Amino acid sequence: MAxxxxxxxxxxxxxxxxxxxxxxxxxxGLATAGSVTTWYPTLVKPAFSPPNWVFAxxxxxxxxxxGIAAYLIYRKGMGKTAVRFxxxxxxxxxxINLKWSLIFFGLHSISGALxxxxxxxxxxxxxxxxxxxxxxxxxxxxxxxxxxxxxAALLNAALWLLN
Numbered sequence: 001m002a003x004x005x006x007x008x009x010x011x012x013x014x015x016x017x018x019x020x021x022x023x024x025x026x027x028x029g030l031a032t033a034g035s036v037t038t039w040y041p042t043l044v045k046p047a048f049s050p051p052n053w054v055f056a057x058x059x060x061x062x063x064x065x066x067g068i069a070a071y072l073i074y075r076k077g078m079g080k081t082a083v084r085f086x087x088x089x090x091x092x093x094x095x096i097n098l099k100w101s102l103i104f105f106g107l108h109s110i111s112g113a114l115x116x117x118x119x120x121x122x123x124x125x126x127x128x129x130x131x132x133x134x135x136x137x138x139x140x141x142x143x144x145x146x147x148x149x150x151x152a153a154l155l156n157a158a159l160w161l162l163n
Contacts, residue, residue, distance in 0.1 A: 010075070017071040018067030018071075019067070021064070021067040024063065024094050024095075028097065028100075028102075031102045031105050031106040035105040035106070035108065036052060039105070044159075045158075045162070046155065046158035049155060058148060062148055066090075066145055068141050069138040069139070069141035069142050072137055073086050073087055073090070073135055082130070083134060086127065086131055089123060089127045089130055092123055093123035093124050096116060096119055100113055100120060110156065110159050110163060111160055114153070118153065121149050
């Protein structure tokens with residue numbers, strides 16, 4: 001049996017996917033910036049709330065991992081319905097990710113953000129499921145993101161209960 005030749009990495013395209021995901025983070029950061037030093041410090045936080053400096057490096061890494069995952073799916077061929085649908089779900093979860101920042105930090109709506117993060121969690125889980133059917137490695141790149149959003153949802157729920 002002949003070995004299947006590995007597909008070469010298209011580095012500029014991979015970089016574009018990573019940068020697109022990082023851009024979502026930057027846009028969310030713009031909504032976050034003002035409230036992190038004004039509104040957010042006034043909230044009663046649970047004991048497990050991490051220090052503010054943790055969020056930027058974690059999200060930067062997660063957005064890069066998301067970009068890698070999306071790239072791995074994209075290179076399977078946009079002519080395939082499953083690939084197009086998986087990337088559509090991926091794009092939708094990325095949009096909801098951005099919306100969460102706007103709702104929580106922009107509108108100061110803890111309850112609205114809690115609803116958004118629950119939708120986000122479901123969309124990430126669906127993305128992982130769809131990615132897994134196409135490329136298991138791509139799905140694995142998304143698991144830390146789901147874990148972090150699970151923690152973020154718990155934190156969001158605690159903030160809602162405490163405030």
